[in-house]
Amino acid sequence: MHQYIFDNYTKNDKSSLIPIMQEVQSVYGYLPEKVMKEVSGYVGLPLSRIYGVATFYNMFRLAPLGENIIKVCRGTACHVKNSANLLFAIENTLGIKAGETTKDRKFTIELVNCIGACSIAPVITVNDDYHGRITTKDIPSIIKKYSGKQKAAGIEKAEEAGTV
Amino acid sequence: MVELTINNLQVKAEEGMTILEAAKSVGISVPTLCHLKDLVPSGACRICSVEVEGMRGLIPSCAYPVSEGMQVETNSPRVRRARKTIVELLVEDHPQDCLICVRNKNCELQDLSAVYGLREHRYHGESKEHSVDLSSPSMERDPAKCILCGRCVRVCNEIQKIGAIDFANRGFQSIVTTPYNKGLSQSDCILCGQCILVCPTAALRENSSMKAVSTALQSKTKYTIVQIAPAVRATLGEEYQMPLGTDVTGKLVTGLRRLGFKKVFDTNFAADLTIWEEANELVNRVKEGGSLPMFTSCCPGWVKYIETKAPELLAHVSSCKSPHEMEGAVLKTYYAKKLGINPKDVYVVSIMPCTVKKFEASRAELSEHTMPDVDAVLTTRELVRFFEVAGIDFEDLNDDKFDDPLGESTGAAAIFGASGGVMEAALRMAYHTLTGEHLDNLELNAIRGAGGIKEATIPIGGLNLNVAVVNGIGNIGPILDEIKAGTSKYHFIEVMSCPGGCINGGGQPIHQKTDKVLQRMKVLYDIDKKSVKRRSYENESIKTLYKEFFIEQGSHRAHEILHTSYHERKI
Numbered sequence: 001m002h003q004y005i006f007d008n009y010t011k012n013d014k015s016s017l018i019p020i021m022q023e024v025q026s027v028y029g030y031l032p033e034k035v036m037k038e039v040s041g042y043v044g045l046p047l048s049r050i051y052g053v054a055t056f057y058n059m060f061r062l063a064p065l066g067e068n069i070i071k072v073c074r075g076t077a078c079h080v081k082n083s084a085n086l087l088f089a090i091e092n093t094l095g096i097k098a099g100e101t102t103k104d105r106k107f108t109i110e111l112v113n114c115i116g117a118c119s120i121a122p123v124i125t126v127n128d129d130y131h132g133r134i135t136t137k138d139i140p141s142i143i144k145k146y147s148g149k150q151k152a153a154g155i156e157k158a159e160e161a162g163t164v
Numbered sequence: 165m166v167e168l169t170i171n172n173l174q175v176k177a178e179e180g181m182t183i184l185e186a187a188k189s190v191g192i193s194v195p196t197l198c199h200l201k202d203l204v205p206s207g208a209c210r211i212c213s214v215e216v217e218g219m220r221g222l223i224p225s226c227a228y229p230v231s232e233g234m235q236v237e238t239n240s241p242r243v244r245r246a247r248k249t250i251v252e253l254l255v256e257d258h259p260q261d262c263l264i265c266v267r268n269k270n271c272e273l274q275d276l277s278a279v280y281g282l283r284e285h286r287y288h289g290e291s292k293e294h295s296v297d298l299s300s301p302s303m304e305r306d307p308a309k310c311i312l313c314g315r316c317v318r319v320c321n322e323i324q325k326i327g328a329i330d331f332a333n334r335g336f337q338s339i340v341t342t343p344y345n346k347g348l349s350q351s352d353c354i355l356c357g358q359c360i361l362v363c364p365t366a367a368l369r370e371n372s373s374m375k376a377v378s379t380a381l382q383s384k385t386k387y388t389i390v391q392i393a394p395a396v397r398a399t400l401g402e403e404y405q406m407p408l409g410t411d412v413t414g415k416l417v418t419g420l421r422r423l424g425f426k427k428v429f430d431t432n433f434a435a436d437l438t439i440w441e442e443a444n445e446l447v448n449r450v451k452e453g454g455s456l457p458m459f460t461s462c463c464p465g466w467v468k469y470i471e472t473k474a475p476e477l478l479a480h481v482s483s484c485k486s487p488h489e490m491e492g493a494v495l496k497t498y499y500a501k502k503l504g505i506n507p508k509d510v511y512v513v514s515i516m517p518c519t520v521k522k523f524e525a526s527r528a529e530l531s532e533h534t535m536p537d538v539d540a541v542l543t544t545r546e547l548v549r550f551f552e553v554a555g556i557d558f559e560d561l562n563d564d565k566f567d568d569p570l571g572e573s574t575g576a577a578a579i580f581g582a583s584g585g586v587m588e589a590a591l592r593m594a595y596h597t598l599t600g601e602h603l604d605n606l607e608l609n610a611i612r613g614a615g616g617i618k619e620a621t622i623p624i625g626g627l628n629l630n631v632a633v634v635n636g637i638g639n640i641g642p643i644l645d646e647i648k649a650g651t652s653k654y655h656f657i658e659v660m661s662c663p664g665g666c667i668n669g670g671g672q673p674i675h676q677k678t679d680k681v682l683q684r685m686k687v688l689y690d691i692d693k694k695s696v697k698r699r700s701y702e703n704e705s706i707k708t709l710y711k712e713f714f715i716e717q718g719s720h721r722a723h724e725i726l727h728t729s730y731h732e733r734k735i
């Protein structure tokens with residue numbers, strides 16, 4: 001399913017690594033190890049280097065996203081309204097850290113610098129929904145609300161391709 | 165030539181030299197960490213910083229070329245302060261456990277901390293938390309001790325051309341690791357240990373077998389036998405400040421007896437035995453049209469490499485076990501029977517210059533009914549630690565001789581430890597097998613020395629035998645490509661993973677002295693030169709072994725005991 005990506009690049013051209021990785025990620029939503037092994041063979045760079053690049057840049061992800069993406073705003077306005085506590089509560093409730101995805105792939109936590117909704121600080125978003133002026137007490141019910149949602153597109157695609 | 169001033173000394177330097185090289189040439193030492201001789205400077209660590217007149221910041225001397233009229237200060241108060249701060253920051257983010265560290269007294273970070281006079285902890289930051297990678301029987305990775313100098317990464321990438329490890333993450337989270345942080349055993353690392361040899365700290369080290377060996381030595385039921393690889397005798401003296409190139413064979417035998425081994429044998433015996441089988445295999449392949457070129461199989465790093473990277477070519481690899489495995493197999497069959505002991509009670513320890521040999525000893529193919537041919541492998545470095553614990557003053561030991569019969573060997577076996585040696589030894593034998601005559605020119609200079617790929621053509625009978633020696637796994641690429649393309653002209657190819665061969669193996673003494681490879685090689689070539697017998701077919705004990713046990717080369721029994729098989733390795 002990704003062979004066509006390679007076709008656009010010359011074999012053993014090391015400078016094509018990042019563009020290829022970006023395309024792979026846009027197809028799968030993350031960088032499956034199996035596909036990265038093929039990329040390694042195609043661009044002629046060791047897998048260790050590719051892993052290094054993948055972990056250096058924030059834009060790349062090594063694991064598929066959860067069905068629901070929780071973004072916690074860490075901008076100044078939210079910060080003074082104690083967004084650190086919100087993050088802490090979310091991490092504790094889900095048992096994962098920011099940047100990680102739960103084992104059942106239901107949730108991923110991400111940090112953002114400013115969501116641009118300072119008027120309702122502290123604010124988090126879940127998928128496309130804004131939850132503003134909340135406290136740690138609101139977290140369990142918010143999470144519960146999304147626990148039944150269906151799979152994200154990236155996961156379906158990855159499962160089709162047998163890469164997860 | 166350009167002229168410059170370094171610390172008020174007038175210095176003449178060649179154009180293109182770095183400030184560091186120019187300083188060294190007049191006896192001025194500048195500390196380095198990320199720098200590796202012969203590789204392009206990376207300029208990452210800044211410990212080599214110097215002041216250059218007219219330049220604002222400090223300049224990394226390892227990466228900066230000299231120029232006419234340049235005025236350099238390598239040791240001004242400003243330079244020393246900067247270096248001290250670098251060292252302090254490294255030390256603060258490093259476990260404070262020198263007392264229990266395997267590199268205690270042989271650590272560049274420790275040395276720098278002493279030189280720059282660290283007497284207190286001025287910075288108290290968060291320390292990295294990392295777990296030790298214990299996934300491989302050969303090596304351990306301890307990222308907490310890593311100072312991120314990148315030397316291992318560069319050796320693995322640029323010299324060995326494996327690329328098993330690299331930097332990952334960034335900033336404070338930076339780490340040198342395997343792909344997906346999965347551990348060496350699940351990477352394409354060949355466990356050659358070349359990275360250990362360049363690591364300034366204990367972040368990379370062997371997986372020690374000292375405890376197991378010590379237990380066996382104390383056991384009442386185990387009959388412990390030890391064997392020594394050709395390359396160990398050429399280097400162990402360096403750990404005792406003997407001059408590079410000292411042969412310590414005799415002392416080694418005495419020392420091992422004192423440790424309590426019941427028999428002290430020589431892997432050189434099995435090197436001769438390997439030649440009997442391997443030369444025979446080559447002759448058969450040439451005569452009967454088997455897969456050619458044939459590759460040597462003594463180096464388990466190379467075997468792991470081809471199993472991982474080019475399994476379709478495995479038929480080209482000789483089926484001979486490596487010498488110490490052959491020795492182990494003979495000890496647990498022929499010799500145990502001779503002594504009348506249960507092979508299960510025989511405990512074989514190999515003293516090897518090599519880290520991969522530990523992995524090799526654990527291969528299922530190299531054990532009979534779950535009884536391994538070799539029970540434990542110690543590196544040269546581990547043996548030195550053993551001697552220390554046992555209170556043995558190595559320098560003062562008398563010379564002694566190996567036990568018989570697995571202690572006899574010829575000059576051909578001695579040179580196994582130098583790149584090109586296995587090839588030379590095999591040719592001496594193959595020549596005899598094919599023509600019935602002795603090869604006159606015993607020293608094949610074309611395949612000695614430090615070249616990356618060394619080749620020769622040897623006329624044998626009516627045949628011109630084309631041979632190649634791959635000196636360091638980083639040179640294997642083009643050779644494999646040719647075979648895949650069907651254009652290889654070679655009949656026989658020796659491959660050693662470590663540049664220089666086993667004398668520069670990953671289990672050898674660690675120091676950054678230059679020219680060690682050639683000096684260590686010389687020890688082995690001298691042993692050969694001094695030997696009365698220099699051809700493996702002159703080894704009397706091996707003749708007896710065939711007469712009493714194997715009957716002939718390539719016999720059914722020889723195949724069962726002395727040969728092995730390989731398999732594709734997926735990572």
Ligand code: SF4
Pocket residue numbers: 319320324326327328329352353354355356357358359360
């Ligand atoms: S042991 Fe050899 S292959 Fe493995 S990481 Fe070190 S240098 Fe690379």
Ligand code: SF4
Pocket residue numbers: 309310311312313314315316317340359362363364365367368
């Ligand atoms: S493991 Fe050793 S050689 Fe490699 S970067 Fe760390 S300190 Fe340097």
Ligand code: SF4
Pocket residue numbers: 355356462463464465466517518519520521660661662665666667668669670671
């Ligand atoms: S060349 Fe020798 S020391 Fe190096 S990996 Fe091979 S067998 Fe071991």
Ligand code: FES
Pocket residue numbers: 195196197198199206207208209210211212213224225226227
């Ligand atoms: S040794 Fe020069 S920058 Fe590291």
